[in-house]
Amino acid sequence: MNKFFFVLCLVLLFSFSTAQAQNYSTHKVKQGETIESIAKKYFVTPSDIYSLNPDAKKELRVNSVLIIPKAKESNIPKVVTVRELDGFKKHRTKKRETLYNLSQKYNVSIEEIKKHNKFLYAEPLRKGDKLQIPIFKVIEVEEVNELTKKYTVLPKEGKWRIAYKFGITVKELEELNPDIGAVLQEGQILNVPNIGNDEEKEVDEQYSYYKVLPKEGFYRLKLKLGLEQAELEALNPVLKLGGLKAGMILKIPYSNLSDGIVELDNRVNLADSITDFNTKHIAIMLPFRLNRVDFDSESDIKKSITKDPYLDASLDFHSGVLMALDSLKKLGVSLKVDVYDTKYELGEVKRIIDDNDFENVDAVIGPLTPSNFEAAASELRKYNTPIISPIGTNLKLYDNVFQSRPSNDLLKKKIVNFVKSDTLTSNIVVISDTKNKEVSDDIKREFNRAKQILSRKDKKGEDKYFVSKGDIQGVLKVGKNIVFLETQDAGFVSNVTSILAALIQEENIQERKQGIEIVLVTTNVNNAFKDDEVDNTHLSELQFHFATMSRSYNENDDNAFVKEYSRIYNVTPNNRAVKGFDLTMDVILRLVSSENLYTSVNKAPLTEYVENKFAYKKKLFGGYYNNTVYLVKYDDLAIVEVK
Structure with a gap:
């Protein structure tokens, strides 16, 4: 029985290895090679190689081994037979010979004989006619399909629209066009996949469009979008072939969900449009x-x-x-x-x-x-x-x-929808003072399972604007925790952020210690969060996210x-x-x-x-009202936009 089981394991292992070998190959990098040249050699795109070899983006080392995906059938050159004229053979027509006899004898078509003996278009073939019969040599030629083609940006087209049109992610579009820029200009020339015209997709304004997040599968999408796998595949046939991929754009029924749903990013540079x-x-x-x-x-x-x-x-x-x-x-x-x-x-x-x-x-x-x-x-x-x-x-x-100036409701909606879009969150906590209890209750209605913590009070029932480590530690969970902090008191912000930063726990497999990640957010960023009493190091450690009407320019940028x-x-x-x-x-x-x-x-x-x-x-x-805001976060003591 044990021997049988051992043999069965070997068979299964061999079958798996064979399948893997059929789908992937390896390539040892030689001096002077680039990702582009390697991709061309194997009839794949640079994005295909980067997806399996992310370190190659930073550095392509000589003698390093890359995993190369199997090329699509449509990308592999087809060998076709081509006949090339190699001269003529003279022939005098004999009695009872016909054009059909001659075509069979010399392996040419009747039309090819007529083409080189034009009198036969007007006269029948007669005995004694002097003909020149074309002689062809047969050669094999590879029909190479170019993997990319040039595309001219249309009015109001943003990156995600073009990515959706050609069945790629925005990231892949940017990899095909390293100098693409932040905002597309009408008439700009881009490299795009060379797919058939029938396969190009058009954006239908009656639908919404969703950008797949990392680690999202059909089950998570069902929870978030309320759509079964079959429904998604019916709207997006490409899923049946390649499955879900982070960053891909999916067509979905019209939805009020904002974050995750691709905004119709039609940014235009009006300086180029003066008429x-x-x-x-x-x-x-x-x-x-x-x-x-x-x-x-x-x-x-x-x-x-x-x-x-x-x-x-x-x-x-x-x-x-x-x-x-x-x-x-x-x-x-x-x-x-x-x-x-x-x-x-x-x-x-x-x-x-x-x-x-x-x-x-x-x-x-x-x-x-x-x-x-x-x-x-x-x-x-x-x-x-x-x-x-x-x-x-x-x-x-x-x-x-x-x-x-965007409304405060829009700012609040932006951060709430950001939290809703994060399918990896395991726990939501709302910390507030008494003045913001109503805001805390609103957030609780948005997230039914959220835990609420209120500031401690004195004997008179008035806010003391602090919580203890135990108050917070008791509601945190292993994994990712998103914590709302709603207050206008700088001391309370300092108190809460210092405790939260101390409770972050890195995962340690050797010590069997599970990780605790904490992301701090607020629906109303105000001067309390910018006060000198608040440690920006803590805000960075907590990846502090908030919505804002304007982003801070980076002084290191070359801004004119x-x-x-x-x-x-x-x-x-x-x-x-x-x-x-x-x-x-x-x-x-x-x-x-x-x-x-x-x-x-x-x-x-x-x-x-x-x-x-x-x-x-x-x-x-x-x-008219301005209906767009920024989502930003603290990152290494700097405030950066969350794309």
């Missing part, structure tokens, strides 16, 4: 309150700026506006710009509009404060003049209003705006200056690339600049 070089007239309204500034001396002016937060904010924003106007001038844009001091007074806002011709103004940026902005928007409705709010949220959206601003003002731009630049660039570029600001919403669905991006949607009965 209108007529002078555009814009107005800027800011609460400088220059009537309150003491101009007696330079020190008095500085004191006035320090004392007046409205003047300080207005000057920062306006400095960014000036930088944008200079950049637009270099692009050939002609502008007339009026700058008004609203003095932070409703009466002054109305006086400015009454005393000046706003009917022919193409767009108004500002005022900053909600009450003044609403007054200006109401007055400008009669002219249908678009007005853009730089910082206001939850504004009254008249039909001429553009709210450039930041460099020029620093040169002129001898200081790096703050977020108000960057917002002034980004918003002004966006408004004016929309005006010179579309009929007006209203039509630009459809022509330029998504734009992005230094720190801010804009994707306006129209309220059914009202104006």
